[in-house]
Amino acid sequence: MPQTPSLFRTPTALAMLGLAAAAAPLALVGCEDTQREVELRAAEAMGGIATxxxxxxxxxxxxxxxxxxxxxxxxxxxxxxxxxxxxxxxTQVIATSQGHVVFDTGLAIQAAKQRRLLREALPEAPITHVILSHSHQDHAGGTRFWVEDGTEVVAHREYPEEQRYLKQLEDYFWFRNRTLFPFMPESPPKTGMFAYGNVVPTQLVDQPNRLEFSQGGVHFVVLPTPGAEGSDNLCLWLPDEKVLFSGDSFGPNFPQFPNVFTMRGEKIRKPIEYIASLEMLIELEPEMIVPSHQDPIRGKEQIRADLIKMRDAVRYVHDATVAGMNAGKTVHELMAEIALPTELELLQIHGKVSWAVKSIWEYYATWFHFDSTTELYAVPLSAVQPELAALAGVDAIAEKAAAHVAAGENLEALHLLEVSLAGDPSHRASLETRLEALANLLHRAETTFNNSYEMDFLKYRIRVTKEALGAGS
Known part of the structure; x- marks a missing residue:
């Protein structure tokens, strides 16, 4: 299975705003089609172009x-x-003689095509349930295309609140995601069929309760599993078939170390909740996991071993962080010290242990680290960096930073370069040294944990630095 994290952990759909003019796609359908078919065909045509x-x-x-x-x-x-x-x-569909159950509805620009292809493969029957694993756009974006009269839309009790804040901060999160993924459109669609939000669940599920129902000889159990991709996670369990539809409960790869608190933004995730969710899923003993990214995972014994490993790895990092806090160690000391033991090593291409340490620290201790009085006030260090540059001299700081890079101390160099570039943003020696330090960090990232978010951010900083060098040439 390719080890590839999700393209978008963003609250909005990928769509090209220039495609909003629906006249051309609408011309593709005949007048005998219903309004719903018109919308679906238009969505597929525009979504195909956007994709x-x-x-x-x-x-x-x-x-x-x-x-x-x-x-x-x-x-x-x-x-x-x-x-x-x-x-x-x-997008998954469980087909029964009394109607079909949909689990996750995909990214908005692909959802209409996914629906058409599934409908062509499925026996004719109504859509009785749409079950959403969580509120991220790549899992709920196509909901409007599946819901019919009488369809139950099932989500976690926290879904409406998660959807609300993601919509309210849509522009902010879009900018952060586009920084990491520059191939995204310049701005999110705010209206029309690809716009994020407006999903209204008809049934809400919350722990410790489960939603259970039987239909067409198939028994369904909807499980609240908060912690992995937010507080509104759900899984769908077919106990007779031993099949678990996991959504993003494990992230885009299995097994992997999770994003306890993602660097791109969103509300904090609770590690103890996630450990409890993993323990519940271990007890099920699934024989197949069907995630909403990538391929199914089969094999009861291996699945159980991997779930236990994920649970134990998260617990290890949590407990080591708490122990370090109680011992009086700083967050940066713990970020440098805590690593998974050999028997618990996992992929860190999505989440990262050092980031989880910082996340857990701030989850318990909040934003004030008791390191500096200035943490309490609205004047950051950057406010005095130009003065530091003037006192020490930009050339001298850049020279010292270059010595750090030569010694393999790239992060120390970047700290100094923030000062020299605050004094002179176009200082060529500083920019060249920053480019070298960033390239070294990218090489280390590629040859160690291969973490997607880390590499994408470093590539962004490299692009910015090259642009600055080009502007000054």
Whole structure:
């Protein structure tokens, strides 16, 4: 299975705003079609164009994130009555004689095509339930295309609040995501069929309760599993078939170390909640996991071993962080010290142990680290960096930074270069040294944990530095 994290952990759909003019797509359908079919065909046509444009922008970008948009939208059968439409995110349908149950609805620009291909593969029946694993756009973006009269939309009790804040901070999160993924459109769609939000659940599920129902000879159990991708996570369990639909409860790879608190933003995630969710899933003993990204995982014994390893790894990092806090160690000391023991080593291409340490620290201790009086006030260190540069001399600081880079101390160099570039943003020696330090950090990231977010941010900083050097030449 390719080890590729999700393309978008963003609250908004990928869409090209210039495609909002629907006249051309609407011309593709005949007057005998219903209004719903008109909308679906228009959505598929516009979504196809948007997907191709974004895919072309991502070519040559490198890294894990750019790979996801290249996944073809196609349908495959995973069991006697389980179907999946692939794409940036997967949509699953459990087909029964009394109606179909949909789990996750994919990215908005691909959802209409996923729906059409699934409908062509499925026996004719109404959509009785749409179950959403959580409120991220790549999992809930196509909900409007699936809901019919009488369809139950099932989500976690926290879903409305998660959707609210993601929508309210849509522009802020879009900017941060586009910093990491420059092939994204310049701004999010605010209206129309690809706009984020407006999902209204008809049934809400919350721990410790479960939603259970039987339909067409299949028993369904909807499980609240908060912690992995936010507080509104759900899984779907088919106990008779031993199949677990996991959404993003494990992230885009399995097994991996999770994003306890993602660097791109969003509300903090609770590590103890996640450990409890993993323990509940371990007890189920699934024989197949169907995630909403990438491929199914099969094999009861291996799945159990991997789930236990994930649980124990998160618990180890949590407990080591708490012990270090009680011992009086600083957050940076613990970020440098805490590592997974050999028997608990996991992929860190999505989440990262050192970031989890910082996340857990701030989850318990909040934003004030008791390190400096100035933490309490609105004057940052950057406010006096130009004065420091003037006192020490920009050339001298840049020379010292270059010595740090030569000694393999790239982070120390970057600290100094923030001062020299505050004094002279176009100082060529400082920019050249920063470029070298960033390239060294990127090489280390690529040859160690291969963390997608770390590499994407370093590439962004390298682009900015090259642009500054080009402007000054």
């Amino acid at each position: 191709r444009v974004v895919a072309s922008r991502s070519e040559g970008q490198g890294g894990h994130s750019a790979d996801f948009i290249q996944i073809p939208v196609e349908v495959r059968k995973l069991g006697d009555f389980i179907y999946q439409a692939r794409g940036v995110a997967n």
